[in-house]
Amino acid sequence: MDNMIIKQHISRQFNNEMEQIRNKVLAMGGLVEEQVELATKAFMSSDAESAEKVIEQDQLINALEKDIDHECTEIMAKRQPAAFDLRMLIATLKIITDLERIGDEATRIAKMAMRLEGGEFYQDKYFEIEHLLDMVKEMLNGALDSYARTDTEELVAITAQDSKVDREYGSITRQLITQMMEDPRNITRALDVLWTARALERIGDHACNVCEHVIYMVKGKDVRHLSHEELTRTVNETSKIGR
Template structure:
């Protein structure tokens, strides 16, 4: 960040970044906790998560207000303007991530009392591990304005998509095996989808960082490995093992 004659402007920009970092920390925590609540079927933790999501929403409002105020007062240009626009975009993505984590927590409550093989949730855990690594990396990249690291995150999202595809098939198999599984398997499928969406938001943030640092948009097609939306389900030959 170059220094400005008006010290207060530097302070404004820095405190925007600080608020984003804080929001990022909260989002990371919500995602990690919602998954561990899902694995341990911890209703209390789920309720705590639902309550914490409000803090994220409040932070997003504050960031928005501060960003608009800064634009109005300082008339920023070039990298300063991108800085503010980026903080708006990142805060939007983080707020969505918080919502998705909250949705997982709600499903933990809905799943109460249904039996569930622990092996299935293990797949969601594996996915969450990858997503958390992505989220941490992209937030570090934002704090350090590191476009290379952000690009790395952007490229790695394929792994999460592939894992989601695999999990999707496995859950379908369970549902076909025994209709009583459909209830929890559907909830688990939505949880997996939420985790996958969180990964997508991480790549959005990576795109924003690229734009913030280099001033150009990432326009290439991202490597996609999620084929579930185009895969027909073949009931006849599905191996029920």
């Protein structure tokens, strides 16, 4: 962890507890990233085995959320942390909620993939999803990396991607509606793609939420519901927040 931000406490045990929480959050984030990719690939390739793995991992992610939640609450009760330590614990509680919801969205995609197994497989015809998946993966990875480094430098660029994800989702929706209107035989396939695209768009929203929680953790400022311009100004402020 960044020694410029996270001070060394008199209690070595306190340091260890905070580091343990951080490592568990990153482990949970890694599992969620894997879920998103596996679920979407399972949908595009009709791979039931990968879909089953995603569904199985969801239980592990839920257990991690409960475990981290309990540890954060215990530290707040026993240690009565202040300044950055308190912000880190509060932000962590919010981050794991968003990560768990990302896992839920991935699980929905995986369940759809399993439902479609054995049906008509549209080889190479889920191209709309691939670009959206790449964008969302980049956002989620960047948000988790910023949490790991307690650094807000890249967060403005990451949150800016959300508007691109929204535009891509809107474009996919319009294309699919056109396809359904032109030929009713496209309806089933189009609806499957639409629901998967919607899940990916929601994952992008949750990745943005993680970014906002990291900004609160590092800067001590609540940037929820700010415009992109206001968020940029907040992140670029040079004033130091009390640790």
